[in-house]
Amino acid sequence: MEEENKNQTAKPKKANSFMKNVLILMFAQIMVKVLGLVYKFVITNFDGFGDTGLGYYSAGYQIYSLLLALSSIGIPSVISKLVSERVAIDDTKGAQRIFKICMTFFVSLGIVLSLALFFGAEYIATAIFNVPDTKYVMQVLAPAIAFVAASAVFRGYFAGLNDMKPTSYSQIIEQFLNCVLSITFVYALLGKEPYIMAAGGNLSTTLAILLTFVYLIAYYKKKKLNVDYTKKSPEEELKWTQLLKKILIISIPVTISSIISVVNPLIDSATVSRCIQSAFANMYPIKEELEAFAMSKTGILSKVDTLVNLPTAINVAFSTALVPAVSSAIAKGDHETASKRMTFSVFASLLIVLPCTAGFIALAQPILNLIYPAANNGAEVLMIFSIPMIFIALNQTINGGLYGINKTYVPAIALAIGAFLKFVLNIILISNPHIEIMGAGISSIICQVVAFVICFTTLSRHIKIKFKLGRMIIAPVIAASFMGVCTYFINQGLNTFVGNAISTIVSIILGAIIYVVTIFALKILSKEDILMIPFGTKIYHFLEKIGLYKTKLED
DSSP: OHHHHHHHHHHHHHHHHHHHHHHHHHHHHHHHHHHHHHHHHHHHTSTTTHHHHHHHHHHHHHHHHHHHIIIIITHHHHHHHHHHHHHHTTOHHHHHHHHHHHHHHHHHHHHHHHHHHHHHHHHHIIIIISOGGGHHHHHHHTTHHHHHHHHHHHHHHHHHTTOOHHHHHHHHHHHHHHHHHHHHHHHHTTTSOHHHHHHHHHHHHHHHHHHHHHHHHHHHHHHOOOOOTTSOOGGGGSOHHHHHHHHHHHHHHHHHHHHHHHHHHHHHHHHHHHHHHHHTTTTOOSHHHHHHHHHHHHHHHHHHHHHHHHHHHHHHHHHHHHHHHHHHHHHTTOHHHHHHHHHHHHHHHHHHHHHHHHHHHHSHHHHHHHHOTTSOOOHHHHHHHTTHHHHHHHHHHHHHHHHHTTOTHHHHHHHHHHHHHHHHHHHHHHTSTTTTTHHHHHHHHHHHHHHHHHHHHHHHHHSOOOOOHIIIIIHHHHHHHHHHHHHHHHHHHHTTTSOHHHHHHHHHHHHHHHHHHHHHHTTOSOHHHHHHSTTHHHHHHHHHHTTSSOSSOOO
């Protein structure tokens, strides 16, 4: 009986620990994306920058992101998985050895890629975008790759130790500095050509990353593992090269997935630039004007990406926290915990992203008017891009589970198939002047749906996802749709009395309240779901008092 009570109290603690990590990461992602939105809002509305400057800014940044994926983006997940597995069996010596090998290898790779981008920028700018002036953006970003690679190893190491604070704090510090410096540099370059201002804006990224790296070194010195070197580690029997091979076997598929995930925006940037120039060549006989027009279309996609990336970035918290949580549970043979966390995370991803999709569709133009008053084109593009956002969020969460059970190659294969379809469809659709950049949204829907089907099917064979169709899918869709309709009419009504800014902000706030109330009214969240949330016990008691939930609730 005592043993049973211990187990019952241990489970909420585990759940709270998992949700605490999720919330820490969520807060960081919200701050990062809000700050990103702030500086893009400011610089896009600067006179002479606009969609064209944003096009140069994002085109060069896409190449940087691709090389970043090679050296770092998938690495925290891999390191957190390996370190958490070692720590779960009290092998601190092995965990520390993995960290050191990863740091040496990935920093070296980062340095090579930094040099490659700096010296190859001119060729890439001409060969991929057919816009030579994008080279300046790439050159100022090049040094950042090596420092991001090192930072990624630190973040993965601490995630494996179940400490999400350095990841969260470092991301917030980096984006805050990036926000302040971007605005400062672009403002200082007002009156220059848009590509010069864009390069100045991206120089801030490199400086912000360098300063954040200093913070991570200081945190590591204080919080690194206390290693017991007297204990024998199973990793000791492996040579340096053997252990690196083991790390690469896991990291290469994850890295490929990361590359493909950033290839999709790159496919958009490259195909939009070339296909728009091809489709509208007769309308713009002067090459410079045609290039500027193509960059303005690329800039619209960048604005839309910034907005739709906010909900998916918040959702990254689940996929990041899932990798060590699932890996640790599987290492201990606790398949029930792995199943519960996976099911809850997929469900929570839906609850987060569905209202955002409905909101973007209902308020696309008012949102663009609010955030980009000097460059507010692209409402239809925002509407269509909000649909693949649902599947991007689900894929992120599912991929976290797949990494946790060593199925790292599945997301890579799924995304590769999706990216190929996207590339082909982009060329066909964007080259049609009647469809143009809307084609990028259509291809994104198909790409993400295909990837989702492959990944979800594979995961469900290894981890039981206990989904209830009515409560977990149909009811959230109804709640989000109801909220979207209400928000649209609220905005239309308010517009007759107040300006766009107030009506949009009030509509968003009221929409969020309507959605939350609808969720509880429809009892979409079970008692167990509510108790998983921090302060869940108090929330549930309150819902009992007002009569929405009963004590003996059948989940």
